[in-house]
Amino acid sequence: MPHSVKRHRRLRNITPEEKSEERMDISVLCIFISVVAGVSALENGLVRTPPMGWLAWERFRCNTDCKNDPDNCISDKLFRTMADLVVSEGYAAVGYEYINVDDCWLEKERDFNGQLQPDALRFPYGMRDLSNYVHSKGLKFGIYQDFGNYTCAGYPGILGYLQTDALTFASWEVDYVKLDGCYSHPRDMDRGYPEFGYYLNQTGRPMVYSCSWPVYQIYSGMQPNFSSIIEHCNLWRNFDDIQDSWASVESIIDYYGNNQDVIVPNAGPGHWNDPDMLIIGNFGLSYEQSKTQMALWAILAAPLLMSVDLRTIRPEYKAILQNRKIIAVDQDPLGIQGRRIYKKNGIEIWARPITPVYQSYFSYAIAFVNRRTDGTPSDIAVTILELGLAFRGGYFVEDLYEDVSYGVLTPDTKIKVKVNPSGVVMLRADVQISYKERQFPPPQSVYRPYDIFQVTRPIFKKK
Ligand SMILES: *[C@@H]1O[C@H](CO)[C@@H](O)[C@H](O)[C@H]1NC(C)=O
Ligand SMILES: *[C@@H]1O[C@H](CO)[C@@H](O)[C@H](O)[C@H]1NC(C)=O
Ligand SMILES: *[C@@H]1O[C@H](CO)[C@@H](O)[C@H](O)[C@H]1NC(C)=O
Helix, strand or coil: CCCCCCCCCCEEECCHHHHHHCCCCCEEEEECCCCCCCCCCCCCCCCCCCCEEEECHHHHCCCCCCCCCCCCCCCHHHHHHHHHHHHHCCCHHHCCCEEECCCCCECCCCCCCCCCCECCCCCCCCHHHHHHHHHHCCCEEEEEEECCCECCCCCECCCCCHHHHHHHHHHCCCCEEEEECCCCCHHHHHHHHHHHHHHHHHCCCCCEEEECHHHHHHHCCCCCCHHHHHHHCCEEECCCCCCCCHHHHHHHHHHHHHCHHHHHHHCECCEEEECCCECCCCCCCCHHHHHHHHHHHHHCCCCEEECCCCCCCCHHHHHHHCCHHHHHHHCCCCCCCCEEEEEECCEEEEEEEEEEEECCEEEEEEEEEECCCCCCCEEEEEECHHHCCCCCCCEEEEECCCCEEEEEECCCCEEEEEECCCCEEEEEEEECCCHHHCECCCCCCCCCCCEEEEECCCCECCC
16 A cells, blocks of 8 residues: 655655665564563652753853852852743743752851751842742742762762751752762662652652662662662662763763663653753754754653753754653653664664553654764665554654654555764654544553564665
8 A cells, every 4th residue: 555655855755776775684673671560669749751840050060159150150040040031931831840959059067957058148048039939930949969978069968967958948848859979878878868768758748859879879880779769769860970062962872772671661650760961052062963862862751951051042952942742752651761772883763652552552752863973864764663663554653853744654664764963863653543542551551572673674774
């Protein structure tokens, strides 16, 4: 049966002549692994989809020099300004919600009662007042502490004050706590992170709990106990802090791809892997690279925490951050993290199962990534079936950046995409069913392993 695909420069049906490209080269590339079933997870009702918001660290660091750099120092004014812009520039309307303080907000000493106090010059109205302001904008307020004697930048850490600080944060109406792991013993974390989570819970105020527990343990050579981490944290860091460069983004992509069998099953509604902030709109990423970060973070079901100066961001980067279709992939209610299903010669394909689901057939978000640096777009040609999409009724396929849809494609349809160097083509393929047949299985439902990518020929051809 012929498929009526709207012709487009980036995706089209392959023509018969091009079939000569095919070479039999049998390789079974990857298998989807089932979501961990029956784990007990932190149930504080929060972040059923990955949190979205703005976080100071990557872009603004520990700049405390408000005298010489009043507009960029870590201060009350910076967070109020960003909260204003998250609303006025349309970020809140697409889902960005949390305004998160990171390190360097504290005085160097606790007060005489042992309570944390913000730097008096930079946060002259106190944290409760800042929190009220953020809430007045319809947003949520996040704060930072560290499971150690000091924060990473040398401010007072939480050891000895776990309950005190939980109560302080609750009294400031904090909605989100990031607990870093500098100046602590990674072995103490298996006890300490749950203990602070217990005190957060005991305050009665729902607060998202962001942990750095696994990454510090991995650095010290330990194997993190992910069943315990899932049980006590809403999100956690697995790998290095992101820096303002493509090399940094690539190292994170590789880490998540190379370790996906361990990492992916831990994600689900209320508990997420955190590959760190979005650096889109800063200095280090090109336009193509920025699109790649956004696409892959959505595949990874990652928290979308922008760390960028919203006063000066250029419109094309803002548009990437506000791409509703890609945000919808990130926020898919099934909460299943995607995987790298193909990697060869600098070409990668990543796929994430999403809604709608029909019988045992998932819909998918698919990212074709070109990691090559030979400066011309690369072609990737693949059938829908080779991507693991086997529903005979077909899939409604659209491009999430180009805003083009290709109609319904059946599994035997061969598609070809052109991917720019360090860029991405991101598609969404929805199982083609009538609305009343749609099923939304409960989150955490196990989906059975199956071969997703059985290619019997090269899918990428060097020019
Ligand atoms: C924190 O400080 C206490 C008291 O000085 C000390 O006993 C403990 O070893 C320190 N912990 C770390 C992780 O450095
Ligand atoms: C505290 O934990 C209980 C049990 O998991 C949960 O039902 C409750 O919602 C939690 N409360 C807060 C404020 O996190
Ligand atoms: C990991 O944590 C779980 C849940 O807290 C616990 O039951 C289990 O014994 C721990 N496993 C190891 C190897 O410590």
